[in-house]
Amino acid sequence: MEKDFSRTEELLRKAGKDVHISDAEKSSIRTNLLRTINTPAPKSWWSIVIHANLVRFGVVPLVIVVFLVGGSVTVASADTLPGDFLYAVKTEILEPIQGFAHVKTEEKITYKQSLAEKRLQEMVELESVGQLDDRKEDLLLARFDEYQGEVSKGAEGISTEELVEVESRFESSLRAHGRIFAQANREDVEEKIQTRVTRALQSRSKAEQELGVSKDNLKDVADRKRLEAKETIVSARDSIGVAENTRIKLQAETQVDLADQAIEEGEESIETGAFAQAIVFFEKAKRFAREADTVFSAQQKYALAPREFSITAANILEEKTRAPIQETTISEDMSASGTLLMAEVETKELEINVYDYFEQKISEFAGGQNTPSVYMQIFHGLWAKDFRGVTARSGVYEVSDEKVDFVEAGELDDLAQQIESVGHTQLLINIATRLGIELITTENVDSIILQIQKLPDLPQRQKEAEDTEEDELPEIELDTQLDVRIEL
Amino acid sequence: MEEKTVQQQFIESYDELSDAIFRHCYFRVSDREIALDLMQDAFTKTWRHLQKGNDIYDARAFLYKVTNNLIIDYYRKKKSISLEQLTEDEENPFQPPDNAHEQMIIQAELSKAMEVLNKLEEPYRQAVTLRYVDGLSPKEIAEIVGESANNISVRINRGIEKLKKYTN
Numbered sequence: 150m151e152k153d154f155s156r157t158e159e160l161l162r163k164a165g166k167d168v169h170i171s172d173a174e175k176s177s178i179r180t181n182l183l184r185t186i187n188t189p190a191p192k193s194w195w196s197i198v199i200h201a202n203l204v205r206f207g208v209v210p211l212v213i214v215v216f217l218v219g220g221s222v223t224v225a226s227a228d229t230l231p232g233d234f235l236y237a238v239k240t241e242i243l244e245p246i247q248g249f250a251h252v253k254t255e256e257k258i259t260y261k262q263s264l265a266e267k268r269l270q271e272m273v274e275l276e277s278v279g280q281l282d283d284r285k286e287d288l289l290l291a292r293f294d295e296y297q298g299e300v301s302k303g304a305e306g307i308s309t310e311e312l313v314e315v316e317s318r319f320e321s322s323l324r325a326h327g328r329i330f331a332q333a334n335r336e337d338v339e340e341k342i343q344t345r346v347t348r349a350l351q352s353r354s355k356a357e358q359e360l361g362v363s364k365d366n367l368k369d370v371a372d373r374k375r376l377e378a379k380e381t382i383v384s385a386r387d388s389i390g391v392a393e394n395t396r397i398k399l400q401a402e403t404q405v406d407l408a409d410q411a412i413e414e415g416e417e418s419i420e421t422g423a424f425a426q427a428i429v430f431f432e433k434a435k436r437f438a439r440e441a442d443t444v445f446s447a448q449q450k451y452a453l454a455p456r457e458f459s460i461t462a463a464n465i466l467e468e469k470t471r472a473p474i475q476e477t478t479i480s481e482d483m484s485a486s487g488t489l490l491m492a493e494v495e496t497k498e499l500e501i502n503v504y505d506y507f508e509q510k511i512s513e514f515a516g517g518q519n520t521p522s523v524y525m526q527i528f529h530g531l532w533a534k535d536f537r538g539v540t541a542r543s544g545v546y547e548v549s550d551e552k553v554d555f556v557e558a559g560e561l562d563d564l565a566q567q568i569e570s571v572g573h574t575q576l577l578i579n580i581a582t583r584l585g586i587e588l589i590t591t592e593n594v595d596s597i598i599l600q601i602q603k604l605p606d607l608p609q610r611q612k613e614a615e616d617t618e619e620d621e622l623p624e625i626e627l628d629t630q631l632d633v634r635i636e637l
Numbered sequence: 638m639e640e641k642t643v644q645q646q647f648i649e650s651y652d653e654l655s656d657a658i659f660r661h662c663y664f665r666v667s668d669r670e671i672a673l674d675l676m677q678d679a680f681t682k683t684w685r686h687l688q689k690g691n692d693i694y695d696a697r698a699f700l701y702k703v704t705n706n707l708i709i710d711y712y713r714k715k716k717s718i719s720l721e722q723l724t725e726d727e728e729n730p731f732q733p734p735d736n737a738h739e740q741m742i743i744q745a746e747l748s749k750a751m752e753v754l755n756k757l758e759e760p761y762r763q764a765v766t767l768r769y770v771d772g773l774s775p776k777e778i779a780e781i782v783g784e785s786a787n788n789i790s791v792r793i794n795r796g797i798e799k800l801k802k803y804t805n
Contacts, residue, residue: 178673179655181677182648182677
């Protein structure tokens with residue numbers, strides 16, 4: 150009998166070792182749990198009771214709704230998303246009722262704008278739990294457009310400087326959400342948002358032009374905008390301060406640093422009495438800081454990985470390049486849709502031309518040996534930090550202690566360290582940002598190439614040259630360099 | 638070294654303990670799909686507990702505790718089904734991966750183990766499963782079940798006595 154039990158005991162122990170969850174099951178449940186982690190805590194029992202009653206009785210008398218506005222339904226529906234029952238209560242009843250509290254035109258506009266931004270945030274929330282389907286996407290973007298349209302209509306009654314702020318805010322919010330969806334690998338959504346970014350950018354540019362011809366004394370406005378911009382930057386820095394992922398942090402900090410630069414430019418404009426220009430700079434600073442804050446918060450909340458190349462830098466240059474072009478592209482007699490289409494086409498062509506042109510040029514110079522060591526041997530004006538985040542075929546270049554390091558991420562073959570298209574784009578962005586050159590035309594790229602061919606006059610570059618080991622650099626024929634210079 | 642976030646710690650706990658929790662559920666409910674659901678529910682409940690700002694000092698013990706409560710709830714809802722029915726109605730028995738002869742032996746042994754366990758009523762089944770399938774000590778089981786280690790030892794011994802009778 151004892152022996153029988155010993156066998157059974159052994160059987161149980163052995164059977165225990167034989168039962169496993171499969172990798173697929175484990176992975177599937179892991180995904181579900183990650184979604185749970187990124188979902189707000191479920192609501193308390195009373196919200197469920199209210200929910201059930203609303204379902205049962207269908208139509209809710211307005212009196213009850215008004216009574217409940219300050220209470221439980223408000224709270225219960227506040228975090229609902231499309232697809233939840235209370236979502237309709239939120240958007241069709243509560244939000245309009247809350248809107249009644251805003252009497253002044255500026256307040257109404259701000260409120261509508263916040264609702265538009267809320268719809269974008271809801272898209273991100275839905276995406277984070279894998280529930281953003283085409284129908285919900287279209288619904289939310291349509292709502293966004295609706296609010297944006299209402300804001301534009303209402304904006305006829307506000308001052309030009311406030312209009313600049315409204316349009317600028319739309320633009321930064323859209324840009325940020327476009328980046329968030331790009332990082333969530335939802336290029337389809339990003340593309341739809343990008344269309345709206347272009348539209349917002351046009352509106353903002355137009356408002357800025359109007360501001361430029363304004364005869365109002367804008368000194369006080371400029372001073373106020375400067376303070377607002379500084380506050381926005383402080384707020385963004387507070388958020389970014391908690392970052393753990395250094396790459397995400399670096400990206401966000403870089404953009405906030407550029408916001409600082411915009412403030413400096415604005416302050417210089419104030420000193421010269423160019424108050425309208427100063428307002429434009431301060432709005433730009435707010436835009437950068439808000440965008441950095443929004444994207445960073447989403448990256449933290451939804452554990453999004455930054456893209457292969459720095460979107461921050463790309464956006465900054467996009468910011469610098471698009472505005473003047475589209476201002477000249479738009480003419481008053483063009484239809485809105487025609488203008489938009491042309492602006493988009495021109496922008497895309499511009500980007501392709503500039504970046505492709507740079508890649509083609511620099512590759513020619515290097516004789517196809519597209520590595521940092523070769524480039525630095527040919528182009529003496531290049532800095533090590535220009536290669537930060539530049540991707541190669543099987544890895545990425547990072548910079549530490551003024552030295553370029555290759556971080557492998559894939560198969561190591563002869564071509565592993567070769568910089569490819571995306572890497573060249575990043576390199577161009579890094580150089581252009583450092584030199585302060587706008588990437589508008591291929592002539593600008595030529596100018597950049599000329600500048601990086603010059604011998605450095607900075608101690609930092611000399612130090613880099615000393616640190617660079619001779620034997621690491623492949624031999625480059627002098628003729629190649631001479632040919633290049635003559636060609637330029 | 639960077640401090641891990643609660644989310645990271647939780648997911649690491651899942652990676653480490655999901656297999657054990659699933660195994661425990663499987664030997665308690667005899668149904669793979671239900672065991673998977675219970676395991677997921679246990680981790681979800683644990684996360685909700687953390688989300689409310691509560692601390693968990695021993696993730697393993699806490700998870701077993703939550704799992705046991707879920708299994709009790711499961712049987713309360715399903716109390717009309719006898720242990721025999723559980724065996725007979727089993728629609729999704731454990732299916733080991735394809736591996737011919739070796740897997741057939743494993744399957745046969747597993748069926749025997751389940752047969753033995755299914756004859757054992759609660760709370761003895763719980764104590765014996767935790768002791769022999771999960772390999773926990775009486776002290777650890779006591780912590781999970783919320784009773785004294787002495788009580789658990791008695792329960793395991795009684796479970797063993799019952800098993801002796803069944804297997805005789």
